[in-house]
Amino acid sequence: MTATTFDIINPATEEFLETVELASLAETDTLIARAAAAFETWRKVSPSDRALLLRRFAAAVDADLENLAQLEVRNAGHTIGNARWEAGNARDVINYYSAAPERHFGRQIPVAGGLDVTFHEPLGVVGVIVPWNFPMPIAAWGFAPALAAGNTVVLKPAEITPLTAIRLGELAREAGLPDGVLTIIPGKGSVVGERFVTHPAVRKVVFTGSTQVGKQIMAGCAEQVKRVTLELGGKSANIVFADADLQAAAAAAPGGAFDNAGQDCCARSRILVEKSAYDSFLELLEPAVRAVKVGDPTDESTVMGPLISARQRETVAGFVPSGAPIAFQGEVPEGPGFWFPPTVLAPDSFDDRAVREEIFGPVVVVVPFNDEADAVRIANDTEYGLSGSIWTQDIGRALRVARGVDAGNLSVNSHSSVRYSTPFGGFKQSGLGRELGPDALDSFSEVKNVFIAH
Ligand code: NAP
Numbered sequence: 001m002t003a004t005t006f007d008i009i010n011p012a013t014e015e016f017l018e019t020v021e022l023a024s025l026a027e028t029d030t031l032i033a034r035a036a037a038a039f040e041t042w043r044k045v046s047p048s049d050r051a052l053l054l055r056r057f058a059a060a061v062d063a064d065l066e067n068l069a070q071l072e073v074r075n076a077g078h079t080i081g082n083a084r085w086e087a088g089n090a091r092d093v094i095n096y097y098s099a100a101p102e103r104h105f106g107r108q109i110p111v112a113g114g115l116d117v118t119f120h121e122p123l124g125v126v127g128v129i130v131p132w133n134f135p136m137p138i139a140a141w142g143f144a145p146a147l148a149a150g151n152t153v154v155l156k157p158a159e160i161t162p163l164t165a166i167r168l169g170e171l172a173r174e175a176g177l178p179d180g181v182l183t184i185i186p187g188k189g190s191v192v193g194e195r196f197v198t199h200p201a202v203r204k205v206v207f208t209g210s211t212q213v214g215k216q217i218m219a220g221c222a223e224q225v226k227r228v229t230l231e232l233g234g235k236s237a238n239i240v241f242a243d244a245d246l247q248a249a250a251a252a253a254p255g256g257a258f259d260n261a262g263q264d265c266c267a268r269s270r271i272l273v274e275k276s277a278y279d280s281f282l283e284l285l286e287p288a289v290r291a292v293k294v295g296d297p298t299d300e301s302t303v304m305g306p307l308i309s310a311r312q313r314e315t316v317a318g319f320v321p322s323g324a325p326i327a328f329q330g331e332v333p334e335g336p337g338f339w340f341p342p343t344v345l346a347p348d349s350f351d352d353r354a355v356r357e358e359i360f361g362p363v364v365v366v367v368p369f370n371d372e373a374d375a376v377r378i379a380n381d382t383e384y385g386l387s388g389s390i391w392t393q394d395i396g397r398a399l400r401v402a403r404g405v406d407a408g409n410l411s412v413n414s415h416s417s418v419r420y421s422t423p424f425g426g427f428k429q430s431g432l433g434r435e436l437g438p439d440a441l442d443s444f445s446e447v448k449n450v451f452i453a454h
């Protein structure tokens with residue numbers, strides 16, 4: 001017997017927030033059928049009207065921005081600064097793709113004996129499965145381009161962080177999106193998420209989460225040759241060369257590793273430092289890590305909040321057993337809340353679990369390297385390939401290393417990786433396909449070729 005409700009806990013206070021109803025299999029089927037029926041009308045809405053409705057949806061998100069941000073602070077423990085950025089990102093992504101319906105061009109291809117044209121046809125119902133780490137942005141990266149391309153969407157938020165997704169669904173309806181076009185279905189991964197994979201009316205699954213579940217989803221989708229996009233884990237390298245502005249690199253490193261308490265698939269959780277600069281870099285890094293203010297996420301000056309759950313804290317703590325090679329560590333508040341201090345490890349061996357596995361918490365390892373080739377070799381010595389950073393003042397080296405690292409999103413002298421106007425996704429076991437950017441609609445449509453004889 002599966003539970004039909006879930007009690008949401010504020011991770012910063014451990015206080016009960018509210019009870020959310022979880023959809024059963026039968027309810028999920030009913031909602032998927034409604035989305036399939038809505039597809040028949042949504043696909044026929046004119047491009048300009050679809051664009052207009054998406055712009056209204058973005059405006060509704062904008063008007064509700066503070067409320068959405070505060071909801072995320074309570075549900076996920078995100079700092080208020082981050083949560084405002086996340087709600088703004090959802091708005092911007094919807095706005096960006098509101099321009100797409102009128103610009104989703106096909107081609108006219110020269111052929112003998114007639115006219116040949118291509119069309120981008122929507123797929124049907126798209127199922128979006130969202131994790132708990134960035135509930136609003138990751139939801140919007142899936143539903144906005146899917147809707148723009150003429151699909152309808154069923155979206156399952158993570159069981160523990162459904163509140164902002166539910167609110168986004170309400171805002172879509174208030175903005176005038178027809179019933180069944182964007183349906184939020186709170187529920188369990190094993191019930192609602194799996195049904196997206198097995199239900200024949202769901203023509204594509206967009207999944208963000210663990211590599212382990214991503215593999216199951218991909219295998220399940222193979223059964224129906226169902227389209228799938230996967231955004232999975234990471235173990236990204238922050239490569240610091242001796243010629244870099246070490247002060248700037250050290251000041252930025254905590255942000256690259258500890259933003260969202262390290263619960264970020266793009267976290268630069270391995271800092272690789274050129275041997276000749278290793279000691280001076282660590283000297284500069286220590287005060288930067290100690291300056292990360294951990295605490296009440298509603299306080300505007302807080303830099304890092306709690307972890308999402310007691311379970312996640314236990315998982316993270318497992319990477320820092322007693323006797324772990326701690327170089328230095330920050331502080332956390334006393335009392336309730338799922339706190340874990342910003343932690344820098346300096347392990348002797350590449351076989352240390354903390355060097356190889358995704359931690360998804362505020363724990364970073366620092367590893368020395370000999371030269372450029374060694375840096376690229378270590379950066380690529382992982383099954384993952386999501387993002388990474390390169391700190392150097394040598395532009396030639398920056399480009400060589402950026403081309404050499406097997407990852408989808410690299411930044412030079414910064415840690416930025418996700419912009420809605422540029423493609424995002426992973427190499428190797430970090431994922432399959434790309435989200436965001438100018439080409440996202442291609443992942444939510446099929447190309448149809450039509451030949452018309454003269
Ligand atoms: P997860 O199990 O992969 O969950 C991600 C989403 O998939 C959730 O909505 C989840 O639903 C759903 N799900 C779970 N099992 C499913 C199934 N069999 N079929 C369909 N959907 C399913 O991730 P997690 O357990 O929350 O976190 C575990 C670890 O994954 C983390 O510690 C971290 O290492 C990694 N992770 C990575 C990312 C990322 O952005 N790449 C995000 C989150 C977590 P429920 O809410 O019901 O579980």
Ligand code: MG
Pocket residue numbers: 213
């Ligand atoms: Mg799980």
